[in-house]
Amino acid sequence: MQQSIWRGIKLVFCKELTIGMRFKAAWAAMFMFALTTLACVSMAMQGGAVEPRLLAALLWVSLFFAAMAGADRVFADEDTAGTLLTLHIFGPAQAVLLGKMLYTLFLLVLLALFITPLFLVLMDVAVAAPLVLLGTVLLGCFGIAAAGTLIAALTTGASVHSGLFSILMLPIILPVFLPAISLTAGAFGGGAVTVSYLGGMALYDFILLVGASILFDYLWYED
């Protein structure tokens, strides 16, 4: 990859981070959603024993919906601020896509680092395979970031942007979700861990990344 693209990715990432730190609405929405969900689930369960598979599903539902509260904003915020044209004029497509994807991934990993330990404590879960859990969470976050960034770009400008974003995300992210829930359940001690699922998630993430990269060029230049 050309050095200029790396530089562009870094610039877009730093710009997103600077704006995100000055205007914390997206961060607050994501983290408050996660906190509220966890609090509700924890209080509803009242310390009762829950199946590992159900626990895994609850963790991923919390992560996914918290991510939905912020991941769709990467392009919508540009549209609202009217800066999309500016970015179109100055920004090379790949630097814009990958910079924004990296920022979304950064946010999601932060979110996962916040949610997962809290979830484990509140739900009193013992982790049998911590490395599997870590790998699953990272690959899951990558998948959500890759798909989320592309779909956010596709749905920008649509009058029903948020609804469309969620509808389009679901089928694309299911191949990440299903093995993630299964692996997480395994990591929680709910049966054997099928390690090949991790390979499958990594492969699907890679396909999402390459697909997004190819599609985005058309979206950016041929619009």
Add this chain to the structure above:
Amino acid sequence: MITIKFEAVTQSFYGRTIFQDINAKLRSGTITAVTGQNGSGKSTLLKLAAHFMLPAAGRVSVVEDARELRREELRNRLAMVTPELRFYPRLTARENLAFLLGLRGIELTETKFQALLARVGLRDQAVATTVTGEFSTGMRQRLKLAALLAAEADIWLLDEPGANLDAAGRELVLREARQAADEGRLVLWATNDEREEAAADAAIHLAGH
């Protein structure tokens, strides 16, 4: 030598024809004014030149030494000042320019930044550290000119560049556009200002439909 060619270009939106059968050949080193009443399609013509939209009929091409530039190549060669161009309101003038120019591989040093601000008449020290969301409309317009000047672009597309500027600002636009054309840049500007129109080497008049 860059040439923008409009060949029998027609544009329409929702069945309404904005302009039709426009033929023009614009060359580096010249200023071409696009004139016409409001709604006649001046801004649209600039967007067509930038390949931000496709014409309903006809062809728009940007050619350099007999080779047509691809869209992504063209994007790197042009700079625009339009009312739709916005800066990031939560970034300072310096952060905005450093980010945008950085995407083009241009480093914005402090000396260069200060020189740019002085050149476009934004000398106030607070300008550098104030987020652009707090700028007045005129200050934003001057900052757009700073981005234009610093972008080192071969094609300047200017949509009402003197809008929201005082007399000195309008004079600045005229002077910089002339200098850019003299340096070999292609300048295309949409205007309703008689002085800007008079300063151009050629004009495309859109009659409106």
